[in-house]
Amino acid sequence: MIPRYSRPEMVSVWSPESKFRIWFEIEAHACDALADLGVIPKEAARTIWDKGGKATFDIDRIDEIERETKHDVIAFLTHLAEIVGPDARFVHQGMTSSDVLDTCFNVQLVRATDLLLADMDALLAAIKRRAYEHKDTVCIGRSHGIHAEPVTFGLKMAEAYAEFDRCRTRLLNARAEIATCAISGAVGTFANIDPRVEEHVAKAMGLTAEPVSTQVIPRDRHAMYFATLGVIASSIERVATEIRHLQRTEVLEAEEYFSKGQKGSSAMPHKRNPVLTENLTGLSRLVRMAVTPAMENVALWHERDISHSSVERMIGPDTTVTLDFALARLTGVIDKLMVYPERMIGNMDRLGGLVHSQRILLALTQAGSSREDAYRLVQRNAMKVWNSYQTSGDSEVDFLTELLADEDVRKYLAETEIRDRFDLGYHTKHVDTIFARVFGES
Secondary structure (H helix, E strand, O other), X not given: OOXXXXXXXXXXXXXXXXXXXXXXXXXXXXXXXXXXXXXXXHHXXXXXXXXXXXXXOOHHHHHHHHHHHOOHHHHHHHHHHHHHOHHHHHOOOOOOHHHHHHHHHHHHHHHHHHHHHHHHHHHHHHHHHHHHHOOOOEEEEEEOOEEEEEEEHHHHHHHHHHHHHHHHHHHHHHHHHHOEEOOOOHHHOOOOOOHHHHHHHHHHOOOEEOOOOOOOOOOHXXXXXXXXXXXXXXXXXXXXXXXXXXXXXXXXXXXXXXXXXXXXXOOOOOOOOOHHHXXXXXXXXXXXXXXXXXXXXXXXXXXXXXXXXXXXXHHHXXXXXXXXXXXXXXXXXXXXXXXXXXXXHHHHHOOOOHHHHHHHHHHHHHOOOOHHHHHHHHHHHHHHHHHHHHHHOOOOOOHHHHHHHXXXXXXXXXXXXXXXXXXXXXXXXXXXXXXXXHHOOO
16 A cells, blocks of 8 residues: 555545544444443443543554553553543453454445445446447457457447446445444453444444354455455456557557656657556556455454454555555546547458458358358458458458359359448447446436
């Protein structure tokens, strides 16, 4: 988590000030519940809120205490006692450190997730706008990186929209799974604290009570959460990789926005590099880096150990801050993406009409040719175009012309039947259907 790839609102979720404020709220809400149950005086609960709620916690003082105690929660409670006074003896009644740490961590993850969901909404809006803008912008589809058949650039955007819409649903599910609270005391038995305290704190903090928590909240929840972030990162990389390929000089069908005064290379003034999408590829790798440690955190010893703690102190902030930045960056890339329809048509035409080969194949079989013979007839004409393209970079041989001159093909198909198979509109006739499926609009 470095400033270069961080945005202030997400960073704030993980700041020491936010953490200690959440710790205080957990403890204070627990005191309210204990007071309602008659375990501690109501006046003490009010004093804790009054004095602690108005306080600004001294981070340096807490760190100073921790250097002696070697325990972060005790350091905080000691500092809180300095602020609250004698009534601080009623704080943390029947609780254990994990009650505070785990509940706080989940509060932070929920708050981080809400920011990520807002990021997703902005990204989806940008993708949808570009999808409709280029719904009918014809370009070549590629399989294995090789020209296949025509698609539209709008369909590429619709595919991205559907993918991130699925990611949003996964993130909502991950939020629900992570939004639990544990105030169950040592080894999770509620021996020294009433389960109603947990229910009160959970409701106050916007969480649900963990059904069974040993001394920690089960880490399979966190494993699923970080796995979800990893999938979202992979979707970011997929779109970024697509844009990077489309920006290659030999392709140049789309391009990152290049602002006035921007420089592409310290050595070569002509360069316009896909630096943002390359950056997104790297950031996606960083987010996925957290997935395996999160999975390994599931297997803790007995009712609790802290082998997960150091991992989560890093992957919690690092992954959410990085993903927040990446989603915002991708939104900007999509929003300003330069799209070149003429170049798309030009690239498609470089192969002299080969994109229609399947239509000729199907027409031959429907006219009575065996599939094997039809494939051979189409391929032998197609290879003439390929060979010309390989030597010149632009085919000087035309697929339609070769087919019309092939007597074996003409035994099955008249000239008009062949020419009819070279209509680009044939390939895009169901775009509206696909858009209706993706965007739910007729």
